[in-house]
Amino acid sequence: MSLQSKLESGKFAISCEFGPLKGTDTHEIKENIEILKGKVDAANVTDQQSSVMRLGSLVTSALCVQGGLEPIFQMTCRDRNRIALQSDLLGAWVMGIKNVLALTGDLPALGDHPQAKGVFDLDSVTLLQAIARLNEGFDLSGNELKGKPSFFAGAVVKVDSNTEAAAELQIAKMQKKITAGAKFFQTQAVYDASTFGKFMKRVEKYKVPVMAGIIPLKNAGMAKYMNANVAGVHVPDELIQKMSAAAKEDREKTGIQIAADLIKQMKPMCQGVHIMAIGWEKKVPEIMAVAGL
Amino acid sequence: MILSEQKPFEEIVAYLEKDKAVFIMGCHGCAESSGSGGPEQVEEMKNKLTEAGKKVTGTKVVDFLCGKALIKSELKGKIDQLKAADAVLVLTCGIGVQAVAAAVNKKVYPGCNTVNLGGSRGEWEGSERCFECGQCLLYHTGGICPLTACTKSLVSGACGGANNGKCEISKDRDCGWELIYNRLKARGQLSLLADMMKPLDHKKIMPRPEMMSTSRYALENSDKEVKAQ
Numbered sequence: 001m002s003l004q005s006k007l008e009s010g011k012f013a014i015s016c017e018f019g020p021l022k023g024t025d026t027h028e029i030k031e032n033i034e035i036l037k038g039k040v041d042a043a044n045v046t047d048q049q050s051s052v053m054r055l056g057s058l059v060t061s062a063l064c065v066q067g068g069l070e071p072i073f074q075m076t077c078r079d080r081n082r083i084a085l086q087s088d089l090l091g092a093w094v095m096g097i098k099n100v101l102a103l104t105g106d107l108p109a110l111g112d113h114p115q116a117k118g119v120f121d122l123d124s125v126t127l128l129q130a131i132a133r134l135n136e137g138f139d140l141s142g143n144e145l146k147g148k149p150s151f152f153a154g155a156v157v158k159v160d161s162n163t164e165a166a167a168e169l170q171i172a173k174m175q176k177k178i179t180a181g182a183k184f185f186q187t188q189a190v191y192d193a194s195t196f197g198k199f200m201k202r203v204e205k206y207k208v209p210v211m212a213g214i215i216p217l218k219n220a221g222m223a224k225y226m227n228a229n230v231a232g233v234h235v236p237d238e239l240i241q242k243m244s245a246a247a248k249e250d251r252e253k254t255g256i257q258i259a260a261d262l263i264k265q266m267k268p269m270c271q272g273v274h275i276m277a278i279g280w281e282k283k284v285p286e287i288m289a290v291a292g293l
Numbered sequence: 294m295i296l297s298e299q300k301p302f303e304e305i306v307a308y309l310e311k312d313k314a315v316f317i318m319g320c321h322g323c324a325e326s327s328g329s330g331g332p333e334q335v336e337e338m339k340n341k342l343t344e345a346g347k348k349v350t351g352t353k354v355v356d357f358l359c360g361k362a363l364i365k366s367e368l369k370g371k372i373d374q375l376k377a378a379d380a381v382l383v384l385t386c387g388i389g390v391q392a393v394a395a396a397v398n399k400k401v402y403p404g405c406n407t408v409n410l411g412g413s414r415g416e417w418e419g420s421e422r423c424f425e426c427g428q429c430l431l432y433h434t435g436g437i438c439p440l441t442a443c444t445k446s447l448v449s450g451a452c453g454g455a456n457n458g459k460c461e462i463s464k465d466r467d468c469g470w471e472l473i474y475n476r477l478k479a480r481g482q483l484s485l486l487a488d489m490m491k492p493l494d495h496k497k498i499m500p501r502p503e504m505m506s507t508s509r510y511a512l513e514n515s516d517k518e519v520k521a522q
Contacts, residue, residue, distance in 0.1 A: 082492065104452045107444060107462055118445065125449035126492040140492070158453045165458065165471035165478075169451040172486040176449055179489060188453070231456040 003042040003070055003099055004152040006272075007184050007209040013272035014293055015072060015186070015211060016284045017044035020055035029060055032281045033067035039285045042070040042099060044186070044274070048079065051111025058088055062095040072154065073097045076105025081121040086130055086139055093149035101154045101186065102127040102177075125176045128153055132181035155182040157210070158232035159190050159199045166231075171202065178208055186274040188232045189215040191239055193265035200269045209271035216259040216280060216287060219251055220244040256283065260290035267291075295323040295386040295415065295423065296504070297330065297405040305338075305382065306345055308402040308432050312379035314348040316371070317404075318393055320358035320385045322416055329405045330354075330384030338384060338404065350377040358389035359415030361396045368397070375399065387423035387431060387438055388415040394436020395421065400480050401436040403429040409500045427497030433488045435476035440493075442469025448490040 006013040018032050036043055043064060047057040061071035073092050080088065089100065104124045108116035122130060130140050137148040155177040161167035174185065190196045190212055200210065215233075217223050220243040223235035239258055246254040263273050273293075275284050299305075309315055317335050325331030332354050339349045351374030355367045368375065375381070381397060383390045384404040392415075394401035409425040422441035430448060431438060440446040444462045447470070454461035455468035477483050 104445065104447065106454070109462055120445045120447065121495065122492050123445075123447045123449045123452075125489070129492075156453070162456065163458045163471060165474035166451065166453075166455055166468070168483075169470055169474055169486070170453065173450040173453075175487060176489060229456075231454050231461065 001041070002152075003072070004183075006041055010271070012267065012293075013041045013209070013211060014039075014275070014288065015042045015044060015272065016040045016275045016277060016281065017046060018277075018281045019046040019049045020057070020060040022052070022054045024055070026055075026063065029055075029063055030067065033064055033069045035282050036284060037067065037069040039288065040069075040275075041272075042072050044072040044074055044101060044276075047074040047076045047103070047105070048111070049106075051078065051106045051108045051113070051116075053111070053113055058092055058095075058097075061092065061097045065096040070099070071097055072099040072101050074101045074103060075127065076103045077120050077122045077124065077127055078105030078108065078118055079116075081119055082130065082140055085122060085127060086134060089131060089134055089149065089151070090145075093151065098150075099152045099154065100131055101156065102131065102182070103156060124155055125173065125180045128155060128177055128180035128182055135181075152183055153181050154184040154186060156187065157185050157203075158188045159213075160188070160192075160195050160232050160234050162234075174203065175206070178206055182208065184209045184211065184271075186211045187213040189213045189226070189230075189276065190266065191233070191235045191262065193262060193269070195234075196266050197269050211272035211274040212263075212266045212270045214259050214262060214273055214275045214287075216275070216277060216283070217243050217255040218280070219255075252283075256287050256290055259287050260292075263287075263291035263293065294326070294410070295388065295425070296408045296410055297324055297327045297384075297386040298408060299329045299334065299338075299384065299405050300403070300429065302341060305402070305404055306342075309342070309347060309380065309382070312347075312400070314350050314378045315342060316350050316375050316378035316381045316399075317342075317352040318358065318381060318383045318385070318389075319352070319354040320389050321354055321356045322358065324358070324385040324389065324405070325354075327386075327405075330389075334384055338382070342382075350374045357415075357417045358383070358385050359392055359419060359421070360417035361392050361419055363417070364392060364396045386415075387425070387429055388419075388421045390429070390431050391421035391423070391436055391438060392419060394431070394476070398479070400482060401431075403431040405429065406497075408504065409498055410504050424498070426493065428494055430490070433485050433490065434473045435480055435482060435485070437469065437473045437476055439469060439473060442467075442472055444469070446493075448493060450486065 045057040061073040064071035319330040319335035380400040386407040424440035451470035460466040
């Protein structure tokens with residue numbers, strides 16, 4: 001069953017995420033595809049994540065299609081203008097890619113080519129508008145297409161913010177993304193089910209499926225790093241202490257257990273879960289098993 | 294020199310849809326030499342808005358509207374007229390609009406678009422920056438420019454990268470969209486956050502070819518050379 005059919009029929013959907021590596025070696029991508037296909041409903045393929053140049057998400061998504069794993073083609077507005085974005089969308093459809101996740105993208109200054117020009121000709125909202133337009137059979141300038149796609153478009157939203165302005169701006173933008181054509185949302189990593197519950201109460205009126213973001217903790221240092229540096233991610237002290245207290249050989253098990261517990265707590269509140277394993281892609285089936293998915 | 298040109302009158306009237314009374318401001322500097330916001334254009338705008346059924350509570354043309362200190366001192370005698378207005382219409386470049394929006398606690402609307410001259414700033418350099426985008430969006434953003442205040446020049450809202458109100462690029466830079474949110478909240482205009490924005494028109498942002506080699510100052514056009522040979 002496709003991600004779209006699953007979310008549209010109200011079934012709980014599971015997605016995960018992996019990023020292509022720098023270079024032409026595709027062994028790891030193919031290994032991940034073999035491990036994840038048949039287990040998750042779809043896998044996000046990141047688009048030069050953190051502005052670090054690598055193999056692209058379009059080609060890697062096409063490899064997923066060929067390997068039998070449904071991809072969610074992540075597309076940022078950082079590196080391409082509206083001509084290239086629309087052209088790559090047409091290309092994605094031709095390669096059998098159905099799901100697109102529209103993102104604004106990080107600044108190039110944060111990546112490994114800090115001198116690069118950030119394009120941002122479109123942003124996440126106007127990219128969603130472009131996708132909707134292509135689905136209708138026209139480009140952004142109103143020219144008719146010969147053969148049109150039928151993308152299932154999604155977007156992201158942050159659950160937790162540390163200022164009122166940031167929180168309200170997230171909700172305002174979520175509404176705009178829905179108006180622009182977003183049919184599902186994946187969230188930034190959540191580590192507190194009650195915060196997530198409050199967020200879901202606020203957005204349930206939009207009736208758009210939300211997939212809760214999960215990043216399994218590998219150690220306490222990772223949690224502290226995210227608290228200090230990643231906007232909208234807050235790992236509670238209690239979980240950091242659990243990771244610190246675990247013996248080195250038990251750390252992995254503890255991290256997986258915390259992720260699984262969070263999934264169990266949040267499952268009744270939302271329509272799916274999005275597991276961002278960051279290098280632990282091969283452990284996704286285990287996280288799912290412990291969470292009872 | 295910053296070149297501005299008046300927005301179509303229909304666009305200005307649409308901004309004022311919910312407002313009955315308006316105070317108009319112009320500038321004796323660049324806006325006057327642009328023919329977009331000097332005394333003549335301010336008077337003309339006053340008549341047109343009155344004809345359109347708006348009450349113009351007063352007008353003020355300031356020497357350099359890019360100077361907030363100057364704006365504040367020049368407006369001292371106009372407080373009653375300002376208070377009687379629902380909004381302030383500013384017929385200048387984007388810097389003048391932003392300076393008034395920062396100096397006056399009223400809704401402030403742009404009456405002009407600033408045209409790209411290939412890069413320039415206010416005569417009186419404050420913290421406000423104008424992108425010279427030729428499609429002024431300051432109506433929607435509380436008089437704070439999203440193109441210059443947001444590192445990514447995003448028009449649809451915040452990217453989500455801000456932490457404790459600071460941009461992901463630097464802890465020393467405020468998130469432009471959080472500034473916009475706080476301004477809109479203070480002015481009771483938060484509903485503007487729902488406005489769907491079109492992608493920027495980069496054709497308008499590119500300098501027009503004839504603008505790259507001309508000046509609006511007559512003095513600049515003098516063909517007299519300094520006889521140094």
